[in-house]
Amino acid sequence: MRGAEWADLDDKEGDVYVPLLQAFLDEVSRAYSEDSTIAVKMFEYLVGIKDYHKIVSHDKKRMTLVHTFNLHGTLNHPSKEKVSVFEVLKADIPTEIISMRFKKNSNTTVEIYMDNGWAFSFRIHSASTDVQPSLKFDVQFISTPVSVMNIECKWH
Numbered sequence: 001m002r003g004a005e006w007a008d009l010d011d012k013e014g015d016v017y018v019p020l021l022q023a024f025l026d027e028v029s030r031a032y033s034e035d036s037t038i039a040v041k042m043f044e045y046l047v048g049i050k051d052y053h054k055i056v057s058h059d060k061k062r063m064t065l066v067h068t069f070n071l072h073g074t075l076n077h078p079s080k081e082k083v084s085v086f087e088v089l090k091a092d093i094p095t096e097i098i099s100m101r102f103k104k105n106s107n108t109t110v111e112i113y114m115d116n117g118w119a120f121s122f123r124i125h126s127a128s129t130d131v132q133p134s135l136k137f138d139v140q141f142i143s144t145p146v147s148v149m150n151i152e153c154k155w156h
Contacts, residue, residue, distance in 0.1 A: 004131045013107035017124050020135065021110050024122070025100050028112070032097055039097045039114055046120060046139055051075045062155040067148060089147040092116040117145030 006012055032038045051074040054067040068075060068088045076088035094114030103109040109123040119142035126135050 005129050006126055006131055007129070009131070016135075018102075018107050021102065021108075021122075021124055025110055028097070028100060036096070039094050042112075043094050043114065043118065047071070064153040064155070066151040066153065067144075068151075069148060088149055091145050091147040094118045111142060113142075117143055117147075119143040 009015065028038070028042070047069060048071075051070050051072050053075070054069060056065045056067070057063075058065065070076065070088045070090050071093055073090040076084050078084060094116045096115045098113045098115055100110065100112045103111050103121060108125065109121050111119060111121050113119045121140045121142050123138040123140070124135055125138060126132070128134070
């Protein structure tokens with residue numbers, strides 16, 4: 001296997017990705033059955049423990065998105081001179097895992113659904129051409145609660 005490339009494997013999804021993703025789901029399930037705070041801990045690891053604005057540029061759409069993660073109510077406080085035009089709602093963090101599964105028609109992605117409107121996808125991949133023991137997760141939001149404000153700023 002030394003010196004092999006991922007492209008050389010006949011069934012990298014069936015031989016590597018699916019078993020690893022199943023092991024990941026099994027471990028999250030085991031940990032959650034032993035410690036009900038795992039949902040909160042996983043969420044804080046993925047999203048963070050401080051309130052923040054996430055700014056994403058979509059150059060092809062000529063648009064910038066601003067996402068408000070006001071998880072502890074620290075965003076949007078008025079200053080001495082100015083009060084905000086709009087309210088940034090506090091978002092409830094998840095406290096439980098509702099379900100976990102492989103994404104439909106995928107052998108590379110699992111999904112974790114939590115309460116309060118939060119869901120994540122975990123796509124496993126290699127950042128290298130060569131087969132090596134280091135794989136990565138690309139974690140994306142599937143859904144966020146409506147209290148996570150999304151502001152679209154279109155460019156002219």
